Amino acid sequence: xxxxxxxxxxxxxxxxxxxxxxxxxxxxxxxxxxxxxxxxxxxxxxxxxxxxxxxxxxxxxxxxxxxxxxxxxxxxxxxxxxxxxxxxxxxxxxxxxxxxxxxxxxxxxxxxxxxxxxxxxxxxxxxxxxxxxxxxxxxxxxxxxxxxxxxxxxxxxxxxxxxxxxxxxxxxxxxxxxxxxxxxxxxxxxxxxxxxxxxxxxxxxxxxxxxxxxxxxxxxxxxxxxxxxxxxxxxxxxxxxxxxxxxxxxxxxxxxxxxxxxxxxxxxxxxxxxxxxxxxxxxxxxxxxxxxxxxxxxxxxxxxxxxxxxxxxxxxxxxxxxxxxxxxxxxxxxxxxxxxxxxxxxxxxxxxxxxxxxxxxxxxxxxxxxxxxxxxxxxxxxxxxxxxxxxxxxxxxxxxxxxxxxxxxxxxxxxxxxxxxxxxxxxxxxxxxxxxxxxxxxxxxxxxxxxxxxxxxxxxxxxxxxxxxxxxxxxxxxxxxxxxxxxxxxxxxxxxxxxxxxxxxxxxxxxxxxxxxxxxxxxxxxxxxxxxxxxxxxxxxxxxxxxxxxxxxxxxxxxxxxxxxxxxxxxxxxxxxxxxxxxxxxxxxxxxxxxxxxxxxxxxxxxxxxxxxxxxxxxxxxxxxxxxxxxxxxxxxxxxxxxxxxxxxxxxxxxxx
Numbered sequence: 076x077x078x079x080x081x082x083x084x085x086x087x088x089x090x091x092x093x094x095x096x097x098x099x100x101x102x103x104x105x106x107x108x109x110x111x112x113x114x115x116x117x118x119x120x121x122x123x124x125x126x127x128x129x130x131x132x133x134x135x136x137x138x139x140x141x142x143x144x145x146x147x148x149x150x151x152x153x154x155x156x157x158x159x160x161x162x163x164x165x166x167x168x169x170x171x172x173x174x175x176x177x178x179x180x181x182x183x184x185x186x187x188x189x190x191x192x193x194x195x196x197x198x199x200x201x202x203x204x205x206x207x208x209x210x211x212x213x214x215x216x217x218x219x220x221x222x223x224x225x226x227x228x229x230x231x232x233x234x235x236x237x238x239x240x241x242x243x244x245x246x247x248x249x250x251x252x253x254x255x256x257x258x259x260x261x262x263x264x265x266x267x268x269x270x271x272x273x274x275x276x277x278x279x280x281x282x283x284x285x286x287x288x289x290x291x292x293x294x295x296x297x298x299x300x301x302x303x304x305x306x307x308x309x310x311x312x313x314x315x316x317x318x319x320x321x322x323x324x325x326x327x328x329x330x331x332x333x334x335x336x337x338x339x340x341x342x343x344x345x346x347x348x349x350x351x352x353x354x355x356x357x358x359x360x361x362x363x364x365x366x367x368x369x370x371x372x373x374x375x376x377x378x379x380x381x382x383x384x385x386x387x388x389x390x391x392x393x394x395x396x397x398x399x400x401x402x403x404x405x406x407x408x409x410x411x412x413x414x415x416x417x418x419x420x421x422x423x424x425x426x427x428x429x430x431x432x433x434x435x436x437x438x439x440x441x442x443x444x445x446x447x448x449x450x451x452x453x454x455x456x457x458x459x460x461x462x463x464x465x466x467x468x469x470x471x472x473x474x475x476x477x478x479x480x481x482x483x484x485x486x487x488x489x490x491x492x493x494x495x496x497x498x499x500x501x502x503x504x505x506x507x508x509x510x511x512x513x514x515x516x517x518x519x520x521x522x523x524x525x526x527x528x529x530x531x532x533x534x535x536x537x538x539x540x541x542x543x544x545x546x547x548x549x550x551x552x553x554x555x556x557x558x559x560x561x562x563x564x565x566x567x568x569x570x571x572x573x574x575x576x577x578x579x580x581x582x583x584x585x586x587x588x589x590x591x592x593x594x595x596x597x598x599x600x601x602x603x604x605x606x607x608x609x610x611x612x613x614x615x616x617x618x619x620x621x622x623x624x625x626x627x628x629x630x631x632x633x634x635x636x637x638x639x640x641x642x643x644x645x646x647x648x649x650x651x652x653x654x655x656x657x658x659x660x661x662x663x664x665x666x667x668x669x670x671x672x673x674x675x676x677x678x679x680x681x682x683x684x685x686x687x688x689x690x691x692x693x694x695x696x697x698x699x700x701x702x703x704x705x706x707x708x709x710x711x712x713x714x715x716x717x718x719x720x721x722x723x724x725x726x727x728x729x730x731x732x
Contacts, residue, residue, distance in 0.1 A: 081218060207252070389518055411436035412436065426476070608667035
């Protein structure tokens with residue numbers, strides 16, 4: 076049987092693509108439904124105002140005191156209501172009804188709502204309801220054309236899905252999704268109740284014209300929403316599952332990719348090699364050299380995240396070059412409540428000033444992290460102070476003579492780094508050296524043997540100009556890629572901070588090779604996800620749950636909605652961080668995800684689980700990869716691609732639901 080093709084026009088949200096887009100014919104069942112559409116009128120009065128107006132209109136009193144006695148409302152409230160009704164010209168100065176405005180406040184129910192006929196669509200490969208309702212009327216019939224079957228790949232139906240009949244809640248879910256994604260309605264529309272919806276049987280079978288294209292940005296396919304709202308996560312998710320089980324479709328996709336294959340050689344512009352970058356220093360200080368070099372091909376100047384990491388690793392290696400056992404024993408044998416005191420005494424002996432809040436206790440877990448080779452500022456700084464206190468030749472003493480505010484500077488750099496790492500401030504686009512960089516170079520030079528910087532004044536304008544041109548081209552390509560990935564409408568809704576984080580991640584993706592250090596990429600994705608969750612959590616009411624039950628409740632919710640068990644990095648989230656996040660002060664990506672589970676509607680979580688079942692696992696993978704945010708992360712390009720696709724899909728999912 077030849078089915079009619081539903082054609083809603085050509086939609087091109089892709090940006091730059093490889094080759095040309097193709098079209099697929101997607102089988103759907105169309106169900107005719109009737110439902111009331113109730114518009115929220117901006118002039119609709121609240122219940123107090125309606126009661127007062129109806130009472131006056133029925134011949135009741137017009138004085139505020141008598142109205143208060145009649146309605147049992149507080150007199151002050153009645154006076155405020157009367158003043159507003161006068162301002163809106165519903166009553167005159169004597170509290171009499173103005174006839175011309177009566178139809179604005181006392182319309183009957185039928186005049187405020189209209190019964191409409193619409194068409195609901197269920198795609199027949201996975202049985203998902205599409206987030207769209209076609210409102211039928213004489214000016215807006217179903218858009219049909221003959222299917223010649225020549226240029227469109229037809230998707231196979233799953234016969235178990237064909238027989239499914241949608242319910243009223245499916246209609247509401249589709250309407251909710253449509254209202255979020257489309258601006259077709261001039262006024263806000265109220266969702267109808269389940270009892271007001273009727274669904275006709277049997278369904279009408281059609282084929283839906285959908286376009287698919289391969290993006291230049293990462294070589295992955297995207298499917299345009301056939302109704303003109305960016306990309307269709309529902310169809311993309313169903314298509315991925317079809318590729319896994321439909322061999323013919325898999326071969327079609329593979330052949331298409333092969334026909335578009337045109338590998339090109341990547342080029343890089345190397346910066347002049349610094350004196351510190353040699354084999355000896357790479358053996359002695361591998362993580363420090365990696366941190367110092369992360370700016371290559373992105374900017375000739377280091378970011379605040381780099382400077383913080385450089386200081387952490389410089390202090391770490393300064394500790395491990397000396398005997399640190401006495402300092403560790405002193406911390407372990409001293410109660411944690413007394414740690415701030417012994418650290419203050421050490422700082423005083425070195426003539427270093429402390430911030431007003433002083434220094435903090437070092438938990439045993441932090442000491443163990445140091446022994447495992449991790450560099451965390453509070454630990455390596457505390458150990459350095461205790462080691463230098465007992466060593467009259469320690470280089471920290473020389474630093475203190477030049478920078479008595481050394482500790483305060485480090486803490487200030489950490490504060491700025493934390494704000495940046497968690498997406499609280501914008502990406503630095505000005506290509507200038509940060510004021511903290513000369514200080515950091517001095518610290519590294521003084522703490523470690525063999526680390527020197529080339530600060531000779533030479534004419535490097537040609538090299539710097541070529542780097543800037545390369546960076547500008549890369550930035551343009553990255554922005555184009557992100558706009559193509561998400562579509563212009565969604566891109567513009569992101570806000571500058573989220574846009575810039577994704578663009579910086581995309582810049583890395585465009586130039587990366589196998590085993591490149593992907594720390595900058597991972598950190599940008601981490602910050603981007605936290606910004607995306609922050610936008611979702613903003614204004615959400617905290618749940619009525621005890622702090623002690625945050626994690627157990629989140630774990631139950633995740634299991635109930637098909638996400639599986641919470642990964643370890645989420646089960647160890649701090650309760651205080653989750654509480655602060657629920658109150659609008661998001662702390663970490665872990666706490667954002669837990670808070671999201673606690674405040675989200677069950678329908679939303681179910682919809683996300685169906686479209687992106689690895690939603691939580693993908694976030695956890697990014698959290699584990701990032702760690703403390705200062706260690707090298709060498710990744711194969713294929714792994715970078717998979718991580719990029721997973722995070723972009725999470726952000727698209729959060730935007731849609």
